[in-house]
Amino acid sequence: MSSAPPRGPPLSRVAVTGGTHGNELSGVCLVKHWLRDPSGLQRRTFAATPVLANPEAAERCVRYINQDLNRSFTAAVLTSEAPPDGPYEVRRAQAIDQLLGPKGSARAFDFIFDLHNTTSNMAACLIASSEENVFAMHVCGYLQKHSRVPCRVYLHGGDIFVSSVSKNGLGLEVGPQPHGVLRADITSQMRSLLAHGLDFIDLFNQGTSFPAFDIVAYKTAGSVDFPRAPGGELLGFVHPKLQDKDFLPLKPGDPIFQLFSGEEIFYEGDATVYPIFINEAAYYEKGTAFIKMEKHTFSIPALEAPGPS
Incomplete structure (x- = not known):
């Protein structure tokens, strides 16, 4: 509080x-x-x-x-x-x-x-x-x-x-x-x-x-990288069912990636999270396909008008 x-x-x-x-x-x-x-x-x-x-x-x-x-x-x-x-x-x-x-x-x-x-x-x-x-x-x-x-x-x-x-x-x-x-x-x-x-x-x-x-409001709960080969090359991409779903719930078992072979990869977490920065272009270099967020509700106290300068 x-x-x-x-x-x-x-x-x-x-x-x-x-x-x-x-x-x-x-x-x-x-x-x-x-x-x-x-x-x-x-x-x-x-x-x-x-x-x-x-x-x-x-x-x-x-x-x-x-x-x-x-x-x-x-x-x-x-x-x-x-x-x-x-x-x-x-x-x-x-x-x-x-x-x-x-x-x-x-x-x-x-x-x-x-x-x-x-x-x-x-x-x-x-x-x-x-x-x-x-x-x-x-x-x-x-x-x-x-x-x-x-x-x-x-x-x-x-x-x-x-x-x-x-x-x-x-x-x-x-x-x-x-x-x-x-x-x-x-x-x-x-x-x-x-x-x-x-x-x-x-x-x-x-x-x-x-x-x-x-x-x-949302707080960070970690990040998830793309599937990659040992040398760092991408093995797949963000799953179509996750793409553009920023701030929407991602549940255990939901698809998150699709390999170039066609194989799907599913979210293995134990709780629902809310991904953001999904497929952000600038985060490829950071090893981040999306950031996992936890959803919270906070009670914010009143803000009183300022005192004299």
Whole structure:
């Protein structure tokens, strides 16, 4: 059970990061637009700061140059010596930490919205650190009420992502959209989600309190790789009955893979799980065909209006 947070000041320093992965074009193109015309990020009580997180990767339209930027915000990376010829994403992580952090400090930004696309059929997925993060959970509840598409909550339980630099944050993962491709419907959904998120912060800053509520969210229960030969070559693919079934129940005995020989492979777990990032293109290199999730319901306490600045 989460406990109600103390009344803090209004949120005045909000950032919107896009292009953390340089081939996820909705965030790349929206942030580039807002860098030219920031009016869409302005609200009555604050103006959000757009940041193109990985400009070199965005320029080349690749996920990253040397390493995954969205896994690079660890204490070890942020405090390491970064020579000019060192990994590009290490230097970018440290630059973002100086711009929007430093991480864990009183000077860090109040909130970061980090924009992502997935090739999986996940619609709108809200990525937060924990159900204990009361403010982020209220943002999730508000977005669920206003989203035009299914809007589910994924609790990743870590602090290595871009949004962990700020005092609070949320990832917006919208798909399906192929990497290196810009779809009007997906980009419109992302833009709408972000607008509602900024509206929530603006309402909060103006003195709105939000009541307690229950929310369904998903937590990681492990991952499953493709069937592979000893050398790592694929022996099959995601089963047609699993493909595009993100967030739907997967029961023991359900088919998950089909080998090139035609043989089927079935899920051998002992409980129902809810797979996400099914057949995500970027996860082939991570040895992940899908991530298993457990479904939970959490009671989120009321969020009181902010105190004086």
